Amino acid sequence: MNGERVAVIGAGMGGLAAALTLAARGFTVTVIEKADQPGGKMRAVPAGPTLVDAGPTVFTMRWVLDALLAEAGFATDEHFRLTQLGVLARHVWDGSQGVLDLAADEHATAEAIARFAGAAEARGFRAFAARAAAIHATLDHTFMRAPRPNPVTLVGRAGLSGLTRLWGVSPFAVLWEELGKHFQDSRLRQLFGRYATYCGANPFTAPATLMLIAHVEQRGVWAVEGGMHALARGLAALAERAGATFRFGAEVAEIMVERGRVAGVRLADGERIAADYVVLNADVAALSAGLFGEAARRAVPDQKQVPRSLSALTWTGLAHASGFPLTRHTVFFSRNYRDEFDRIAQGRLPREPTVYVCAQDRVDDGTTAGGPERLLVLVNAPARGDRGQPTPEEIERCEQATFALLARCGLQITWEPGMMRRTGPAEWARMFPATGGALYGRDLAGWRASFQRPGATTRIPGLYLAGGSVHPGPGVPMALMSGRLAALALMADHASTRRFHRAAMPGGMSMRSATTVSMG
Numbered sequence: 001m002n003g004e005r006v007a008v009i010g011a012g013m014g015g016l017a018a019a020l021t022l023a024a025r026g027f028t029v030t031v032i033e034k035a036d037q038p039g040g041k042m043r044a045v046p047a048g049p050t051l052v053d054a055g056p057t058v059f060t061m062r063w064v065l066d067a068l069l070a071e072a073g074f075a076t077d078e079h080f081r082l083t084q085l086g087v088l089a090r091h092v093w094d095g096s097q098g099v100l101d102l103a104a105d106e107h108a109t110a111e112a113i114a115r116f117a118g119a120a121e122a123r124g125f126r127a128f129a130a131r132a133a134a135i136h137a138t139l140d141h142t143f144m145r146a147p148r149p150n151p152v153t154l155v156g157r158a159g160l161s162g163l164t165r166l167w168g169v170s171p172f173a174v175l176w177e178e179l180g181k182h183f184q185d186s187r188l189r190q191l192f193g194r195y196a197t198y199c200g201a202n203p204f205t206a207p208a209t210l211m212l213i214a215h216v217e218q219r220g221v222w223a224v225e226g227g228m229h230a231l232a233r234g235l236a237a238l239a240e241r242a243g244a245t246f247r248f249g250a251e252v253a254e255i256m257v258e259r260g261r262v263a264g265v266r267l268a269d270g271e272r273i274a275a276d277y278v279v280l281n282a283d284v285a286a287l288s289a290g291l292f293g294e295a296a297r298r299a300v301p302d303q304k305q306v307p308r309s310l311s312a313l314t315w316t317g318l319a320h321a322s323g324f325p326l327t328r329h330t331v332f333f334s335r336n337y338r339d340e341f342d343r344i345a346q347g348r349l350p351r352e353p354t355v356y357v358c359a360q361d362r363v364d365d366g367t368t369a370g371g372p373e374r375l376l377v378l379v380n381a382p383a384r385g386d387r388g389q390p391t392p393e394e395i396e397r398c399e400q401a402t403f404a405l406l407a408r409c410g411l412q413i414t415w416e417p418g419m420m421r422r423t424g425p426a427e428w429a430r431m432f433p434a435t436g437g438a439l440y441g442r443d444l445a446g447w448r449a450s451f452q453r454p455g456a457t458t459r460i461p462g463l464y465l466a467g468g469s470v471h472p473g474p475g476v477p478m479a480l481m482s483g484r485l486a487a488l489a490l491m492a493d494h495a496s497t498r499r500f501h502r503a504a505m506p507g508g509m510s511m512r513s514a515t516t517v518s519m520g
């Protein structure tokens with residue numbers, strides 16, 4: 001133990017990754033979480049005798065988790081049971097326009113698309129998949145794993161030989177337009193455009209680089225035994241084994257700054273916890289809104305005018321689902337996709353939303369043990385929960401439209417009495433203050449937006465940021481990466497401070513340099 005104290009504010013994915021990495025490296029880590037469980041957005045809600053995942057449900061890029069755990073001395077398979085899905089998702093269009101499964105096997109998907117929409121569309125898919133893979137390969141190293149890329153460092157990391165590849169990712173193109181070059185069939189454009197919403201972005205304004213999400217999903221979607229929430233619980237348990245301490249039900253009211261440097265945190269009940277470093281896992285909008293005190297506000301550029309990503313309206317609970325063969329992940333598309341996102345951009349709920357249903361007890365064959373099953377039903381919504389929008393009447397109308405669309409596609413959902421919970425932008429906004437209910441940080445319209453997220457370091461020495469609102473962005477694996485990047489930045493600063501002190505005080509104790517951790 002080197003004893004340096006780190007306070008991590010928030011036990012979301014980013015906070016947990018930072019806590020695990022730092023505790024495993026010998027820092028004295030205290031995680032302070034205002035909820036009574038770890039996970040943040042990766043939360044589960046009780047429904048009778050069971051817990052239902054009420055946050056993320058699609059787990060991808062397991063290699064990020066594997067690398068994080070390996071660095072801390074743990075093996076994923078010894079602590080989590082992950083099953084790779086054969087069917088990535090089932091897609092359904094209203095009015096007998098068909099059903100299309102995307103398979104983990106890309107060739108099977110191409111064949112399914114050929115049957116669904118013809119040979120030319122299958123060729124379009126193959127070209128799209130190759131392009132998405134190339135975008136991922138190019139941006140994985142130059143952007144996602146880089147500490148805080150900007151266009152200049154991106155080019156620097158790509159190197160001269162990588163410039164052509166970088167240009168090949170069409171950095172300035174809009175996703176929706178580019179999809180039109182691969183697919184004539186509007187259903188396929190809609191399907192692959194929907195991947196933008198995984199980052200909370202509008203498919204009609206998002207950059208074409210988000211095609212890489214399709215590739216990431218093609219490389220594997222896993223079901224987690226015990227539910228996604230088991231990941232959060234498991235990560236917290238491993239961080240504890242590595243030496244971290246957790247304080248649940250404790251809200252941080254201030255990040256204390258003394259002589260221009262972080263000094264610890266003050267809880268809402270007045271308790272002060274001294275710390276040499278602080279990692280903040282709350283949305284960066286909360287920092288900028290002054291929710292962590294005036295001194296900490298200046299840590300990042302003002303976020304008040306930053307456009308917000310999507311929110312959601314969700315229904316979670318135990319239900320009987322009949323009349324349609326659900327698989328684990330099923331998407332029911334609206335008839336007018338542009339209208340759906342135009343309305344959201346205007347701050348209103350869609351007249352007819354695209355509906356995602358996660359049947360959490362099903363895997364590929366779609367069968368269940370019988371009896372009620374755990375469901376999450378989700379539609380996209382504008383993030384104006386802090387402005388009284390959408391109104392209760394709008395939410396009622398959207399609920400009717402949601403379940404009417406499902407019924408037209410044959411799916412009847414009957415919730416067990418008292419076992420369904422509805423969550424909208426206002427509730428998300430209360431759980432994640434200063435966001436208005438935005439679930440994925442800032443909006444990603446245009447090519448610049450991805451570069452405008454803050455990185456791990458801030459203007460205040462000793463204060464670091466982790467989570468979906470900072471680089472490399474939202475989604476479970478990205479938030480994990482952000483936590484690791486925050487830990488690496490902290491360790492690098494710590495190592496350079498110690499080098500400085502050792503130089504100043506000959507004969508000081510030596511320590512294994514934190515920078516020896518692989519940068520991945």
Ligand SMILES: Cc1cc2nc3c(=O)[nH]c(=O)nc-3n(C[C@H](O)[C@H](O)[C@H](O)COP(=O)(O)OP(=O)(O)OC[C@H]3O[C@@H](n4cnc5c(N)ncnc54)[C@H](O)[C@@H]3O)c2cc1C
Pocket residue numbers: 009010011012013014015032033034035038039040041042054055056057058059060250251252253281282283312314378431432439440466467468469473474475476477479480
């Ligand atoms: C409904 C829904 C569906 C999603 N679907 C997917 C999906 O299928 N796949 C996917 O990869 N991603 C999905 N996501 C996104 C994903 O869940 C998030 O990007 C990721 O979990 C965010 O992690 P984070 O590190 O930003 O922390 P967060 O989850 O934002 O957690 C931050 C934590 O900080 C705590 N905190 C904040 N302020 C304070 C304070 N003052 N004091 C103490 N604690 C504080 C909060 O209570 C919270 O626990 C979904 C999200 C939602 C909500």
